[in-house]
Structures are given as C-alpha cells and as structure tokens.
Amino acid sequence: VMTQSPATLSVSPGERATLSCRASQTVSSNLAWYQQKPGQAPRLLIFGASTRATGIPAKFSGSGSGTEFTLTISSLQSEDFAVYYCQQYNTWPRTFGQGTKLEIK
Amino acid sequence: EVQLVESGGGLVQPGGSLRLSCTASGFTFSSYWMTWVRQAPGKGLEWVANMEQDGSEKYYVDSVKGRFTISRDNAKDSLYLQMNSLRAEDTAVYYCVCGANYYPYWGQGTLVTVSS
Numbered sequence: 367v368m369t370q371s372p373a374t375l376s377v378s379p380g381e382r383a384t385l386s387c388r389a390s391q392t393v394s395s396n397l398a399w400y401q402q403k404p405g406q407a408p409r410l411l412i413f414g415a416s417t418r419a420t421g422i423p424a425k426f427s428g429s430g431s432g433t434e435f436t437l438t439i440s441s442l443q444s445e446d447f448a449v450y451y452c453q454q455y456n457t458w459p460r461t462f463g464q465g466t467k468l469e470i471k
Numbered sequence: 472e473v474q475l476v477e478s479g480g481g482l483v484q485p486g487g488s489l490r491l492s493c494t495a496s497g498f499t500f501s502s503y504w505m506t507w508v509r510q511a512p513g514k515g516l517e518w519v520a521n522m523e524q525d526g527s528e529k530y531y532v533d534s535v536k537g538r539f540t541i542s543r544d545n546a547k548d549s550l551y552l553q554m555n556s557l558r559a560e561d562t563a564v565y566y567c568v569c570g571a572n573y574y575p576y577w578g579q580g581t582l583v584t585v586s587s
Contacts, residue, residue, distance in 0.1 A: 398573035400516075407566060407577035408516065419575055451516055455572035458530040460506075460518040 368452055370463035376471040379442050385466045387435040387452035396456035399428055399437045402465075403448045411450075412437065444470070473497040473576045475567045480581030487557050487585070493550040493567030493578060501545035504571030507552050509563035510580075517563070520552065521571060534560075557585045 367390040377383045387397065395415040400408040410419040412428035415435060425440045439446055447470050452463040479491040493505070506521035520541040522529040529541055540553040550567055564580040 396572065400574075402516075407579060408574075409577075410573060410575045413573040453516075453518075453573065459532045460521075460572070462516040462518060465515045 368454055368461050368463035370450075370452055370466045372466060373464070374467045374469060376469050377442055378471045379444065381442055383439045383442055383446075383468055385437040385439075385450055385468070387430075387437070387463050389433045389435075389454055392432045393454040393456035395431045396454055397428075397430070397435050398453045398455065399426075400451045400453065401446075401448050402451065408451065439468070442468075473569065475569065475576060475578035477565065477567045477578045477581035480565065480583045482584045482586065483557055484587050485558060485585055488553070488555045489557065489583060491552040491554065491565055491567075491581060491583070495548045495550065495567075495569070498569070498576075500543075500548040503569050505541075505543060505550045506568040506570060506574065507541060507550075508566045508568050508574070508577075509561075509583075510566070511560075511563040514563075519565070523571075554583070557583075559585050561585050 369388045371386045397415045399412040402408040411422050411426050416428045427438045429436050447468050449465045449467050451465045474496045477493045483489050507519040509517050509519050520531045522541045538556045542551045562585045564582050566580045567578040568574040569576040
C-alpha cells in the first residue's frame with residue numbers, strides 16, 4: 367500500500383512544496399511520481415525515485431528509498447498546481463498512492 | 472511521436488461486457504509491455520493489468536481477476552481489455568499506457584460507465 371501525505375497541500379507561488387509517499391513494505395528505489403491536471407492524462411515526472419523523466423525541469427526533484435520518498439517542487443508557478451501521485455513498481459500488481467492535491471495558498 | 476488511442480468505452484448495464492481497444496503508433500509496439508490504468512470519476516489512479524510483449528506474462532489487480540482479460544495483437548499494434556461481469560465500481564476512465572514499470576506515455580482515456 368502506498369500512502370501519500372498530506373492529502374491537500376496549500377503553498378504560495380514562488381515557494382517550495384514537499385510531498386511525501388510512504389510504502390507499507392520496501393520498494394527499493396522502484397518508485398515513480400506523476401503530475402495530473404484536470405481533464406488530462408498523468409505525466410511522468412520521476413522514476414527510479416530520483417531520475418527526472420525526459421523534458422522535466424530541474425525544479426522537480428525526488429528522493430528516498432525503501433519505504434520513504436519525497437517529491438520536492440521548487441519555485442512554484444501556476445502551472446505546478448495539480449494532483450501528484452506516487453507509484454511503486456517493485457512488486458505486482460503495481461500500485462499508486464491516493465494522490466496529493468497541490469493548491470494555491 | 473508516440474500515440475495511444477483508446478476506444479470502445481460507453482454505457483453498459485451491471486453484469487454486462489465491454490471490450491476496450493488501444494491503437495499504438497510512433498514506436499515499436501511489439502517491443503514493449505503494455506498496461507491499462509483506470510481512474511474513477513473524481514478519484515485517484517488504479518493500476519488494472521498489463522502484459523509482456525509476447526503475452527507470456529500477464530498481471531491483474533485483484534479486483535478484476537477472473538472478470539477482465541488483457542490481450543494484444545502485435546501485427547495490428549493493438550492492445551485490448553475484455554471486461555465481463557461489469558460492476559458499478561468499474562466505472563472509470565480507462566487509460567492505455569506503454570511500459571511495464573513506470574509510464575511515460577499515456578492515451579487520452581476512454582470512459583466506461585456501468586449503470587442501469
């Protein structure tokens with residue numbers, strides 16, 4: 367089970383956001399992060415816990431291993447406010463966290 | 472450019488069946504695992520099923536085992552999801568996704584509504 371916290375995070379533009387994801391058992395570094403905006407398919411941000419996907423700016427960074435993971439987004443801009451999901455791919459079936467909604471404060 | 476186009480969604484009664492299709496282009500379809508992910512209205516993402524390139528390995532989430540079947544036709548660059556014994560809780564947008572582990576390419580999704 368993947369558990370994300372908080373469910374909703376309110377942050378002001380220009381500030382930094384820190385999102386958490388916890389696994390009920392170790393997933394090693396087999397963790398990905400996605401961003402989803404209303405009416406759109408999710409977009410891959412991070413895989414391997416800390417590797418940015420193609421075209422993802424350096425403002426997005428991932429860290430962690432085992433059971434505790436963090437997605438950090440620096441210098442928030444309007445287009446960054448969205449829902450973020452973590453996903454483990456260490457075991458079958460793959461599982462997503464329930465999501466963190468990042469909203470404008 | 473990678474493109475994944477789903478089709479086959481619609482309104483179906485509880486207990487009914489539906490077959491989703493996904494047509495891929497822009498990459499060598501036969502070289503990749505393919506996956507279905509769904510999202511109920513206003514809810515989060517749920518991984519549903521995926522299969523290996525030649526179909527020798529398939530995995531399902533417990534909630535659809537025995538009711539859904541994933542398949543593919545590499546000659547047609549197509550992925551399928553046969554959904555039987557549909558329930559209200561299967562109502563969701565179903566996304567076709569490329570990959571076995573993490574997913575850089577997603578389709579636009581097709582909506583399945585299970586209701587009487």
